[in-house]
Amino acid sequence: MPLKVLRTEPRYLAIQRYVQELIEGPDYAPGDNIPSERVLADKLGANRMTVRKAIDRLVAAGLLERNSTSGTRLPPPKVTRPLNPRTSLGISRLVQISGGTPASRLLYFEAGRASASVAARLRIDEGADLMIFRRLWMVDTTPFCIETSHIPAVRVPGLAAEDLTSGRSLNALLRERYGISVFSGEREIGVVHCNEQEAKLLQLAPGDAALVLRLVSADTAGRPIEYLRSINHPQLVLFRTEMGEAQP
Amino acid sequence: MPLKVLRTEPRYLAIQRYVQELIEGPDYAPGDNIPSERVLADKLGANRMTVRKAIDRLVAAGLLERNSTSGTRLPPPKVTRPLNPRTSLGISRLVQISGGTPASRLLYFEAGRASASVAARLRIDEGADLMIFRRLWMVDTTPFCIETSHIPAVRVPGLAAEDLTSGRSLNALLRERYGISVFSGEREIGVVHCNEQEAKLLQLAPGDAALVLRLVSADTAGRPIEYLRSINHPQLVLFRTEMGEAQP
DNA sequence: GATCCAAATTGGTATATACCAGTTTGGACA
DNA sequence: TGTCCAAACTGGTATATACCAATTTGGATC
16 A cells, blocks of 8 residues: 655645735735736746636635626625634624624633544544633623634644734734645534633623534645634624625 | 626536536436536537536535546535535534434415515515415424525415425425526524424423524525525534535 | 726636546456 | 456646626826
């Protein structure tokens, strides 16, 4: 039985990563146009159709929007304000609070080991080293979500609590320090009942129902990066997913 | 201001509909392979890349699966049994019940008029004629979901209660009698508390939390067809959505 | 400085072609 | 009848090219 040979990465994936890093970098803001397909193809020495495939995937993921004759741009802020802390792509979380910017408070940060269920989701061995941390998200003074993240320690050597309180997004950190572009994922949404701590943090009563989102995100090549479990305030949060018209 | 001209339908959309009707027809069952891209292109007199784009979209929608060297097939039944009554595409509903096939019971069927909120979702005028019906879904004797559908009456002239109890799926009916292929949609998931009737039907207590899914489905061209509100049993049902690896 | 029109630009669609790496298939051979 | 290998077939990737419709841009003209 021969070793599984790592196929060389398809060109469109490299281009997809290039564009994703471009738009997540400091030079681009929501509403900005990216260079046209022809310009990108020219600059990268690739065919327009290959560039197009990379952009197609980013559009399908919600990272970009096409506007037939006026270019491709970063999605401008939406009317329904899809607040995006850690729900990237495919699902957006609508937080029914007037305005403001979401902010987080780090509740804890520690090393740990993978339980059987977490190991299965991350496709690693049970007992493997993990970094585990929990954050409380709020708009102004209103908490709407508790998120607990599990990341294989080997993927993020040197990750420290300060990294999560520096104001930089986790995605930006993963990309800039570890060269990981978070792209795809699987999500499950269900109902749970708050325990005492969760209820207190979300200003609910113990036993109240909440929306739970479980997310396994992966990099551009599909390798699992993070398992996230988030408990969402039942009256303040709604999940939305679209499909079809946004499709290329 | 000139009339908005209806652009001729792109070829890949016509092919997409052709393939969708093919696989939803009586000749195909889960696990079956569809004809290869080359064969389809040949039969339809189109280029393989155009056929490929149509199939790409069906794959992204979850209606088909690719298997690199062994063809493209209808997704075989999954381990986690994504029961599919009216949740098609993008989201699958996992019902945590041993086995069996879901069946429905028609609770009511009547003509009505669009409220402001329903009219907005279906992009029709307030007060427009609707067909409204409600069904209870169950596996064996265990109910897991109540679904209320709203369909513009002009889209389904002659629709009768018998049509919904004939065992045929609504999608099949829309396609075969009205020539409508349901393809895309927008979904919202949140928490609601059951009223007395809902609780009774789902064997819960009034006021218990449940998962609510609101779905606006549309045809291949993106025209809204149906607004569906479904109340799901909080312990039995879980929603899942994927994105990334399944993408073309 | 304002107006208007032609040219350039943009994404959207469609086709043709080529090669690759696995899987399946069919037939030759033992 | 069973085994094995080459050929055929599959989807995956990549390039080149062409045309369309709509918007944006730039410059000439008033």
